[in-house]
Amino acid sequence: MAALSTASILPVGLLAAYGLARYRGPGKGLIETVLSLPLVLPPTAVGIVLLELFARRGPLGSWLSALGLDVVFTAKGVVLATAVMSFPLLVRSARTAFEEVDARLVGMARTLGAGPVAAFFRVTLPLAWRGVLAGVVLAFSRALGEFGATIMVAGSIPGRTRTLALAIFHANQTGRDDRALALAGITAGLAFVALWTVELVTRRRDRRGGA
Amino acid sequence: MIELRLALPLARFALEVEARLEAAVTAIMGASGSGKTSLLEAVAGLRPAARGRIVVSGEVLLDTATGQRLAPERRRIGYVPQDAGLFPHLTALGNVRFGARGDAARVEQAIDTLEIRACLSRHPDSLSGGERQRVALARALATEPRLLLLDEPLAALDTGLRGRIVPYLLRIRDEWRVPILYVTHNVGEALALAGEVLLLEAGRVAAQGPPLRLLSSPALARGADEGIENLWPARVVSHDARAGITKMETSAGLPVAVTLLAAHPIGARVTLALRAEDVLVSTEALRGLSARNMYEARIESVESAGPDVTLRLTVSGAALLARVTPQAVEALGLAAGGQVYLAVKSHSVRVL
Numbered sequence: 001m002a003a004l005s006t007a008s009i010l011p012v013g014l015l016a017a018y019g020l021a022r023y024r025g026p027g028k029g030l031i032e033t034v035l036s037l038p039l040v041l042p043p044t045a046v047g048i049v050l051l052e053l054f055a056r057r058g059p060l061g062s063w064l065s066a067l068g069l070d071v072v073f074t075a076k077g078v079v080l081a082t083a084v085m086s087f088p089l090l091v092r093s094a095r096t097a098f099e100e101v102d103a104r105l106v107g108m109a110r111t112l113g114a115g116p117v118a119a120f121f122r123v124t125l126p127l128a129w130r131g132v133l134a135g136v137v138l139a140f141s142r143a144l145g146e147f148g149a150t151i152m153v154a155g156s157i158p159g160r161t162r163t164l165a166l167a168i169f170h171a172n173q174t175g176r177d178d179r180a181l182a183l184a185g186i187t188a189g190l191a192f193v194a195l196w197t198v199e200l201v202t203r204r205r206d207r208r209g210g211a
Numbered sequence: 212m213i214e215l216r217l218a219l220p221l222a223r224f225a226l227e228v229e230a231r232l233e234a235a236v237t238a239i240m241g242a243s244g245s246g247k248t249s250l251l252e253a254v255a256g257l258r259p260a261a262r263g264r265i266v267v268s269g270e271v272l273l274d275t276a277t278g279q280r281l282a283p284e285r286r287r288i289g290y291v292p293q294d295a296g297l298f299p300h301l302t303a304l305g306n307v308r309f310g311a312r313g314d315a316a317r318v319e320q321a322i323d324t325l326e327i328r329a330c331l332s333r334h335p336d337s338l339s340g341g342e343r344q345r346v347a348l349a350r351a352l353a354t355e356p357r358l359l360l361l362d363e364p365l366a367a368l369d370t371g372l373r374g375r376i377v378p379y380l381l382r383i384r385d386e387w388r389v390p391i392l393y394v395t396h397n398v399g400e401a402l403a404l405a406g407e408v409l410l411l412e413a414g415r416v417a418a419q420g421p422p423l424r425l426l427s428s429p430a431l432a433r434g435a436d437e438g439i440e441n442l443w444p445a446r447v448v449s450h451d452a453r454a455g456i457t458k459m460e461t462s463a464g465l466p467v468a469v470t471l472l473a474a475h476p477i478g479a480r481v482t483l484a485l486r487a488e489d490v491l492v493s494t495e496a497l498r499g500l501s502a503r504n505m506y507e508a509r510i511e512s513v514e515s516a517g518p519d520v521t522l523r524l525t526v527s528g529a530a531l532l533a534r535v536t537p538q539a540v541e542a543l544g545l546a547a548g549g550q551v552y553l554a555v556k557s558h559s560v561r562v563l
Contacts, residue, residue, distance in 0.1 A: 110283035112310030
């Protein structure tokens, strides 16, 4: 679920980050603030807003359910909730990375015949990949650990919408602390593998003198 | 042929340039902050605020009157900024290939022209300043540009190093036949490379014309204090180990003897540099001198530049510059049309 939600926010997140990094016009601060709101709001507050929006009779939910898409209390709800919660982390980290790429190098790529899209994939992204990767891992970890918004939107239905974080709480509530600890261990293991991989990859690139 | 009619607001003034440039190489000169780099960026298409009309070799790149504005990637203009602008995540080869779109023959040709084969596998941060400039030049050439824009190559480095880029620029000018707009502070370089100088002052064209004619303008005269050099593409004719000299011939047919350079094979192409102040001028035939190069020359013009006087001379058709003091001009009665004798020590001629 966490991987799916991270994958789903990647294209939009990178686009938003790149847009923010290059955009200099009015309202930049406002847009950034709105995008960062899920970071500072209590997750349950975000959850209730999403629940109302996407409920079968909600403004977005009624439209989606006409298309046969039910979000609330389904696995899709988990993806939605974790995606909204981790989106700002990806955007902030990627934006900083994009801002550090010299805009003149992008200009050079353009004079060498690369269109805006090609310049992004051949110059900006390769130069900013460290920050983007860090953002992806942060977003993934956040999605892995998200609790408040997920339980509001998706509930905690065993086998359907019960994420690791929810399962830990549930196990503890039902007096199965051993199970809760085991699940916590799995969570820690997943997060560790993700962070350690990033660490290894970045370090190898350093030694080669690339990037 | 390049037609420019450009308006671009800058921080302290507006760039307003109107010019037709027909020389193979045009040097763009002027004090720091006079708009030289902005002009290049506008031509390359990197300044969206630029208005007016830009036509290069019949192709309209910009015409705000008709709403035409080619994106930078469609202008086919090779731009080499001051810091070379290499991509740090790619090797030198990756950089040269970046814009070539798989045209391997062009890439090879560019690599040979700039002599960068030895550093192709390295990343920009491990290249010297000169190598970086040459890689950036090769990268621009490999895209088959219709115009090259060079922003003061190697200005940050000392004059000795700077001299080394000039042979490559001469080669590009003479062999690739790509028109070049070349920003420089160095009067010697402008004289050696450019058929025309565009002098900018606070965003406007203060003067335009052949470099020598502009020598007397105050802005250029200041630059001339750094020294004026004769720069000639030449080839090795023969070595004479016993006499300790190597004979060269410039592309204009001037024979030049330099100190023995046995390492250069016969026929090898080199660039010769001779400082204008190292040319000895006499009104009488020279005899009994140790100098190995003696010429009979005609004075084409006498130009005051800064504290010194620059003589434009021709030796059987080949152009040569000499610098003397105003006192020498007076004492020898040097004037345009006069006949003089020149002496140049073989040690004074450097091979770049």
